[in-house]
Amino acid sequence: MVSVHKITENVVEIRGESSLYILLKEKLVIDTGFEFEKKEIKTALKEIIEPEDVKFVVFTHLHMDHVGNADIFPNAKFYASEQAIKDFKAEPLEAVLEEDAAKTLNTIQLSPIKSGEWGLEVIKTPGHTAGSIALYYKKDKVLFTGDTKFRHGHIGRVDLPTSVPSEMRNSLKKLEEIDYEIMCPGHNY
């Protein structure tokens, strides 16, 4: 099941197994969800923005459930952290965790994200993966945490191939120091 949730005037969530977030004014999408939900995600998306009109896609990290629908944005430029791109180039399967998603990701050009672009502060949060990032949209006090931090005190797994368990605690601490009002995690839990 895919559902749509308005977070603020400018931020909309498409929630499936994973969440996509859309910054309307910036025509920017954060994460793209699981491939198996492509049809439903596309339908939900079209009610909000035409996929062809999306200019930027930012990945919090490159796991399959976050990059699965990169191919529905034909005109977007794609961004991830420098570390995530490096790890993907070195060991695609370990970085993405699934062959098909890794193949899809291989067809798009990934650029390293810079902090401050589109009003998004980039916070490096190694732990769940070495190249994981959180994004702080200061204007609306919204923090996108990827798979680092979930609701109700849950945190991301740190037993995956590119995980760095020893850094997780410090990354979570960094997030606690941010003056956010709304947390938008990569999954609805």
Ligand SMILES: [Zn+2]
């Ligand atoms: Zn993940």
